[in-house]
Amino acid sequence: MTRPPLDLDAMAAGVRDRTPAWVARAITLVESTRPDHQAQAQRLLATLTPDAGRSHRIGISGVPGAGKSTFIDALGSDLTGSGHRVAVLAVDPSSVRSRGSILGDKTRMARLAADPDAYVRPSPTAGTLGGVAKATREAIVVVEAAGYDVVIVETVGVGQSETAVADMVDSFLLLALARTGDQLQGIKKGILEIADVIAVNKADGPHEAEAKRAARELSGALHLLGGGSAWTTPVLTCSGIEGTGVAEIWAQLTAHRDSQDVDERRRRQQVGWMRVMAEEAILSRFRTNPAVRAAVTDMEQRILAGSITPAQATEHLLAVFDKPQT
DSSP, X not given: OOOOOOOHHHHHHHHHTTOHHHHHHHHHXXXXXXXXXXHHHHHHHHHHGGGOOOXXXXXXEEXXXXXXXXXXXXXXXXXXXXXXXEEEEEEEOBOTXXXXXXXXXXXXXXXXXXXXXXXXXXXXXXXXXXXXXTTHHHHHHHHHHTTOSEEEEEOOOSTTHHHHHHTTOSEEEXXXXXXXXXXXXXXXXXXXXXXXXXEEEOOOGGGHHHHHHHHHHHHHHHHHHOOSOSSOOOEEEXXXXXXXXXXXXXXXXXXXXXXXXXXXXXXXXXXXXXXXXXXXXXXXXXXXOHHHHHHHHHHHHHHHHTSSOHXXXXXXXXXXXXXXXX
C-alpha cells in the first residue's frame, strides 16, 4: 500500500505556528533514515532555514552522573521564567546491539517537560560517530524556526561527542563533578580546551567546599594549558538540585556569546557540516554498494583463514567500490 505524500507546506506552517505536534513530526522526519524521508526532510529544511538561526545554541556535556539533566531542568526553568523559549535536544546512548535507547530525559526534566515554553526532545544516537544523533543539526533548524531562542544540546559525555557538539553550538558548557578522588580524574585535556564555561555541579550541603576545591584545581589546570583565545574560560560551582549558581553560569554563557563573531563561527561550522555529511554519504554508499556487499563475505572468510591481511582486504573492497558499475 502506497502511503500518501507528506504535506510539507502544512508541516512548515505548523512548525512556524509553534505547534508542538508539528515540531515533533518535523524532527521525526529529519531523523528518519528512509531515502524518501531524507529527500523530503531536505525540502522542509530549505523552507524553514530562513526562519532559523536566531537562537543561542548551547552544548552541555559531562561525565555520567554529573547531573546534566537536573542542571538543564533548573537552567531551562529559570530561562522560561524570564521570558525565553527553550528547546532541549537530549542525545541518548543507543544500544550497539539492539539500537534501543533509554530516552529517559523527559522524566529527569520534569519541570521543563511540563512547561509550555519549553520543548524536550530525546533522540537516540543510533551508533553515530561521537554519540551525537545524526540529525541533531537539522533538529536545531526545526526548533529555531519554531521560535525557541535558546537551544540546548545535551550529549552523552563519552568519546568524541563533546567535539561534535562543540562544532554545532555557540557556547559549550562542561559540567564536572567533585567527590571522585582525584578531581581531574577522567577529564581529558581535549575537552578542557573546547569548553567555554566549566561548572562543578552538586555543590550543595557538605559537598560545597569540595566542589569549590575542585573548581580551583580545574582553574589551575586551565592556566597550565594556556590558550590563544581572548576568552578566558571561567570555572564556577553550582547545584542543579538547589538551583544555586545557575544564574551565574547563564551570565557567563551569554558573555561568551557576546564576545565572539557568532555569524563567522556558524559559517565555519557550516563548512564542517558539509564535510561530515559528505563522509556519511560516502560511507552509506560504500555499505550499500551491491558489489562491495558481495565481496565482504569472501574477504571476511579469507581473513579468518589467514590468507589475506585486513589491510589487503580493505584495499580490495575499495577497488571494488571504485570500479564503475556496468
